[in-house]
Amino acid sequence: MAKFSKKPQDLIADIDYSKTPQTEWMDTPVEFKEHTFCWGAKGKNLEVVGFPNARDWSPTEEDWKLPQDWENIVMEGIKDRLSKYRSFKLFMDICVRCGACADKCHFYIGSGDPKNMPVLRAELFRSIYRRYFTAPGRVFGRLAGARELTLQVLKEWWYYFYQCTECRRCSVFCPYGIDTAEITMMVRELTNLLGLNTDWISGPVANCYMKGNHLGLEPHTIKSSVEFFLDDIETITGIRIEPTFNRKGAEVLFVTPSGDLFADPGTYTAMGYLMLFHEIGLDYTWSTYASEGGNFGFFTSNEMAKRLNAKIYAEAKRLGVKWILGGECGHMWRVLNQYMDTWNGPADFLEVPKSPITGTVFENAKTTKMIHITEFTADLIRNNKIKLDPSRNDNLIVTYHDSCNTARGMGLLEEPRYIIRHVCNHFYEMPEDTIREKTFCCGSGTGLNAGENMELRMRGGLPRAMAVKHVKEKHGVNMLANVCAIDRATLSALMDYYNKGVRVTGVHEMVGNALVMKGEKPRETNLRAEPLPGKEEA
């Protein structure tokens, strides 16, 4: 396959919202367009976690090597899920197709493909639900919006439900709160019953299951990765930090997405955490076993997500910590906020999180016992417990990207903004319809951050990129801040594509830069080893 080389202006020129295909959507067969889908899951990765129909397969091949009775498996799977999830059942029945969601989806905005309208994405599935699970569908068939389940339909599902990032923006606008994320989750579960996942999701899932994190970093590698950061921090600040790993009796267990340990610019965010915890003298430990905050299992099935998530509480219990602190991540926090305690709680062996520095008790986490690092840091700043020099970030003109999941599956909106306002002097919001609960996905969530689907990612990221472009032109924004490891991994590519010159940072990288540490040497560079503003000559 040739490398993705379409230019942004050509990509945008393709989009025409007023144009719909000549044929009805049921008569328009799915077309697997180059650069818009991920490779199929590898058999060995499915085997590791015991997923069915483990074998190598390719979405572009005619034969998907499905089990003989795949239709039955799908039907039983639907029945089972309808009985387990009221959301699923309800969302099948109550949509009136008003179309309020249609132009809210980043993939629709970036592609103009009507099957990317949330309503139509859901109809791809609803048509089957009607045919096999409702009386009108059985009797009137197509007249009632029903159709037969065929291999073609299955392929269409796979293509379009792996083109939804479960960002929930549509559910904000739906008058009944229909959440396409719920439907996508269910259909993805069904595809997993047939061994139809993507390589980019199933690989990290297998890694996380066996090694504790998506990237497959083994215990000694985690330690050595962190040690690299410590060397850099020492070079920059003159301070040698000595964090601990798997230490029993620490007060706090710190869990962050493994992406922060692996690639720029996430690594700078990890350095920020290390510096902050050192400066305030937090009694905490990293874990190499529970070394992943994110949860790619969430993009396969509820059960797999629970299996991966179980490590966090198990490790907190083994180490005997009092509470858990979580790093900057998006979907990780939807899972921790809305699922973890229900799956793997009660965490009655932990205590309600209490900041040892400020004494603040985090009542909002009194059952999960886990708080977000921006809640923790905002509280430190509010209580004047850390000294900050925001002028060190004066070269940055910052805007902030809300992650879908922290915005719409939690409501973490002000905490990161409060920190940003204290660690830098130039902060500008993107247009109001593109932030907070109306924020746009980076275009690469739910495991779509692969390389082979780059056109899809650039299309899905278009609305976000356009909003950044707006503040870039208006205020000269050159730094896109966020609290999400997937954002850090993917927004850089998006910015390079649409807005050259805009870079990407985690909030705690900026904290690390602004943090005035006790006994530090005069800083010459930021965490990226670039000269600080005013120190360029040196």
Add this chain to the structure above:
Amino acid sequence: MKMLVPLSAVIVMIIIALAGVEAAGLQALFGIAIPYIAFLVFVIGMVLKVINWAKSPVPFRITTTCGQQQSLPWIKQNKIENPSTCFHTFIRMVLEVLLFRSLFRNLKTELNDGKVVYGSDKWLWLFALVFHYSFLVVLIRHIRFFVVDMPFAIEIIEALDSFFQVGVPLLYLSGLGLLVGAIFLFLRRIVIPQVRYISLPADYFPLFLVIAIAITGIIMRYFTKVDVVAVKNLTMGLVTFSPVVPEGIGSIFYVHLFLVCTLFAYFPFSKLVHMGGVFLSPTRNLANNSRMERHINPWNYPVHVHTYEEYENEFRDKMKKAGLPVEKE
């Protein structure tokens, strides 16, 4: 096709009612039997539908949060858009059900000169409100046919509904609102390309039905001047279970009634069940408090996990070499 079939269906229904009453003299069927059946189908159908939904549990708290969460005391929580208590969730639901809060947020996304722009778009919200409230008022007004003495509240509603004192008989705004609302909803379905593309026969059918119901109602009230006393005899007969078929009710009444019956009987099997469903939507009717209060999944079951012990067994040597603490030496 998508419009033709439902349109023909409504026309055929009108013809059936006309023929049934005028040619076959089936007043009793259309005036008594079918209304009873339709009412039963509606009530039983809706009850079963809601029971069916309720039978599936809500395993997770999947609130869609549309504002600041409850966190630190000095950060102002958006208690309505991101409720953490039952009371605030209730307010959120009231706004959703009575004022269509989410629809009010609606935006229009457009590409302008290679730039994506968003504009406010409140038309759907406005006409949806007009449509639904008109429908409600029309229904309430019809209570007069089913009670001996008019309750005072209904008289007030009627008085407000005919506030402008136009025409004889006085023009009811709700009748007009229902028609205008339904026509708007129909027009946007055919004018907006995306909405036209997603529309199914099941989207046009109830609209045609409602439009026909409104038109026949308006004709009876303002033009043919139906014999209201005779109609009330029939309806009172229905509610007192002593049905009668009074003389002198024009055929158009039976057409109107048959279409209403069709709508009622169709209701539980169609998208119109959103009337009940909106109350049950888990993204709206749950508080976002799952970090504060434990939410139980009734079908939560134990799963296979990769334990720390298994993990250490695999990596013990590497861990020791790296100076990481281990459970077993």
